[in-house]
Amino acid sequence: MSENPSREAGSPSDALREGLARYFSPDELARLRAARVGIAGAGGLGSNVALMLARSGVEDMLLIDHDVVDASNLNRQQFWPRHVGRPKVEALGEVLRELNPHIRLELVHARLDEATLPRLLPACPLWVEAFDAAESKTLLVEQALLAGRRIASASGMAGVGGPAMQRRRLGNLVLVGDFQSDVAYAPPLAPRVTQAAALMADAVLEWIIG
Numbered sequence: 161m162s163e164n165p166s167r168e169a170g171s172p173s174d175a176l177r178e179g180l181a182r183y184f185s186p187d188e189l190a191r192l193r194a195a196r197v198g199i200a201g202a203g204g205l206g207s208n209v210a211l212m213l214a215r216s217g218v219e220d221m222l223l224i225d226h227d228v229v230d231a232s233n234l235n236r237q238q239f240w241p242r243h244v245g246r247p248k249v250e251a252l253g254e255v256l257r258e259l260n261p262h263i264r265l266e267l268v269h270a271r272l273d274e275a276t277l278p279r280l281l282p283a284c285p286l287w288v289e290a291f292d293a294a295e296s297k298t299l300l301v302e303q304a305l306l307a308g309r310r311i312a313s314a315s316g317m318a319g320v321g322g323p324a325m326q327r328r329r330l331g332n333l334v335l336v337g338d339f340q341s342d343v344a345y346a347p348p349l350a351p352r353v354t355q356a357a358a359l360m361a362d363a364v365l366e367w368i369i370g
Contacts, residue, residue: 173261180217188369192217195368198283200224200272200300201290202248204348205314207238208357209288209364214256216365220264222284223249226271236350272300281307286367288360289313305332312363315339317356319346325355327363334363
C-alpha cells in the first residue's frame with residue numbers, strides 16, 4: 161500500500177488542471193478533486209476507468225488488484241511493454257501520476273475478498289467493480305449496496321460487434337455492458353472493453369457533478 165501527497169499548483173505539471181478549467185466551473189473542479197473513488201480491479205475495465213476519471217479531474221483514488229501485468233493484457237489495458245511483470249496497481253499508479261502529479265493514490269496490491277473487504281469498503285463512497293470473477297463481482301456489489309455505497313458494475317463486453325452497450329440504473333447500482341457476451345466464448349478486445357469502461361466512468365462523473 162502506498163500514497164503520494166498532492167503537489168502545489170503553478171508548475172508545468174499543472175497542464176491537465178489548466179486544461180480542465182476550460183470545461184468545468186470552479187465548483188465542479190473542486191467536487192471532482194475532492195471525490196474519492198475506489199476501483200476494484202486494475203485490468204481492462206479498471207485501468208481504463210481510472211485514466212478516464214483522472215483525465216476528467218478526479219484526483220483521489222483507491223486502486224485494488226492482486227495481479228501483475230502480463231503481455232496478454234496489452235491489447236486492452238492501460239499498460240505498456242515496460243510494465244510487464246510489475247504489479248498492476250503500481251504500473252497504473254505510474255501512468256496516473258505522469259498524467260497528473262497532483263493525484264492522490266492509495267495502491268493496494270492484494271486480493272479483495274471477505275477478509276480484506278471490511279477494511280477497504282468504508283474508505284470510499286463511490287466504487288467501480290472491475291473484476292473478472294463472478295464471485296468477486298457479487299461480493300463487492302452486494303456489500304457496497306448494503307453499506308450505502310454507490311457502485312458501477314459491468315457484464316458483457318466480449319468480441320467484435322455484438323449487442324449494443326447499455327446502462328441500467330438500479331438505485332445506487334449502475335450496470336453497464338451488453339449483458340450477453342462472455343469472454344469464455346469471445347476475446348476481450350479494446351473497443352468493447354473501452355466502451356464499457358467509458359459508461360462506468362460516465363456514471364461516476366454523474367454522481368460527482370451531475
